[in-house]
Structure formats: structure tokens, C-alpha cells
Amino acid sequence: MMFARFAEGARAAVVAGGIHALDAGLPALDTGPLLLGLAEVRPFRLEHFTAAPADVRRHAALPDPRALLATLGIDLDEVHRRTRAGAADPRRWSLRRSRLRPLRVTLYGPLGELPLTMHARKVVEVAASRPGPVTGERLLWGLLADAANGAERMLRASGVNVSAVVREAAIPTRHAA
Template identity: 80%
Template sequence: MMFTRFTEGARRAVVAAGIHALDAGRPTLDAAPILLGLAEVQPFALKHFTADPADVRRLAGLPDPRALLATLGIDLDEVHRRTRAGAEDPRRWSLRRSRVRPLRVTLYGPLGSLPLTPAARKVVEVAKSRPGPVTGERLLWGLLADGGNGARRILRAAGVDVAALVREAAIPARRAA
């Protein structure tokens, strides 16, 4: 079980990411929903992480169907309360590596399962790369370690001073290849 080293906040952020990906109809979990999960849960006290979850959602291309459904008289939050009781509880979710395909990591929960994309798997692997608990800061480090996953672009577009955030979170500088 990969979640054993995760703090409660880091687990909640990954679970929120999985729920967002499932709600968006995505077949996999990638880096953008993880960033949105971090923005919503905020499992850290970083003053430079100023991204508004609504901005991250929009910039990450994760539509929020609430407004559209409201025009039809449907309260999505009420639907979720009635049909998803306990689904957001991180204890009901697990993150596991396949024994047969060791590069395949999957998030399993009461709403479904999602294989992690290579970018999302890298987030988790970087976060777990040092001894100790996997925290929200470490997940953020995992997101920012890969310049190709779009997290930096999304944070900048959301008005975050990424350089100041990296310094505040004590994220090691990227090494030149």
C-alpha cells in the first residue's frame, strides 16, 4: 500500500484529485487533477501557494458542471451528498503498484479506479523519494519537479509567484540534464 507514508492531508489531496478526474470522465489520473486537489485541500501552510481552486480547475481544463446543471434545476452538491456518502473518506481509497506491471500505479476507491499517468506517477515517486512522511509539500515538489506536466504554467497563470513558492517550500532546485 503506497498510502501508508502519506499524511492525512496528502491522502485527501490525492483522493480529491481522483474524484475530480472521475467526475471529468478521464480514464487516468494525471498531474492537473493532483494540482487541483492540492489547491482545494491545501495540506500545507504555504503563504505563496495563492492559487484559487476555481482558477486551477479552469486552467487545468477540468470543467465544473455545477453551473450547467443548476440551469436544469439540479443541485450537484445535493446529488453527491445523497449518492456518495463517505466516498471522499481517504481511508476508503488505496494507491497500489501492480505486481505484474511495476510501472503501473492505480488509485482505487468507492467511485472507481484510475491508473496514474507517467506524469502523475512521477509526482508520487518524487514525493516518496526521501525518508519520512509524504506531505502536501512533497506532492507539490513532485508536481514542480517535472517541467512538462503543466503545473508551473497553471500556477503562474493563476497568479502564483512560483519562484517564491519553491523557496518557501524548500523544494530543491532542478538539476540540469
């Protein structure tokens, strides 16, 4: 079980990202929903991580059906409270690597299963690459370690001083020789 080393907040952030991906109808968990989960849960105390979830959602191009459903008189948050009791509890979710396909990592939970994209898998692998618990700071490190995944662009577009966050979170900026 890959979640065994995850701190409670980091696990909650990954689960929140998975729920956002499922709600958006995405076929896999990618870095946008993962970053949104991190912005919502905030499993760290980083003064310079100023990203508002609404900004991350917009820059990650994740739809929010709440406004549309509200025009029909439907409160999506109320629907979720009534139909998803306990579904967001991180203890009910697991993150597993396939034994037959080791590059396939899947998030399993009461709302469904969701494979991680290559970029999201790399986030988890970077975060878990050092001994000790996987924290929110380590997930952030994983998001920022891969310049191709768009996380840095989304954070900058959300008004975050990424350099200040990297310093504050003590994220390594180069490999040791």
C-alpha cells in the same frame, strides 16, 4: 500500500484529485486534477501558494458541470451529498503499484479505480523519494519537478509566484553532485 507513508492531508489531496478526474470522465489521474486536489485540500501552510481551486480548474481544462446542471434545477453538490456519503474519505482509498506491471500505479476507491498517468506517477515517486512522510509540500515538489507536466504553467496562470512557493516549501532546485 503506497499510501502508508502519506500524511493525512497529502492523501486527501490525491483522493480529491482522483474524484475530480472521475467526475470529469478522464481515463486516468493526471497532473491537472492532482493540482486541483492540492489547491482544494491545501495540506500545507504556504503563504505564497495562492492558487484558487476555480482558477486551477480552469487552467487544467477540467469541466465543472455545476452551472449547466443548475440551469436544470439540479444542485450537483446536493446530489453528491446524497449519493456519495463517505466516498471522499481518504481511508477508503488506496494507491497501489501493480506487481506485474511496476510502472502502473492505480488509485482505488469507492467511486472506481483510476490509473495514474506517467506524469502523475512521477509526482508520487518524487514525493516519496526521501525518507519520512509524504506531505503536501512533497506532492507540490513532485508536481514542480517535471517541467513537462504543465503544473508550473497552471500555477503561474493562476497567479502564483512559483519561485516564492519553491523557496517557502524548501523544494530542492537542483540535484546534488
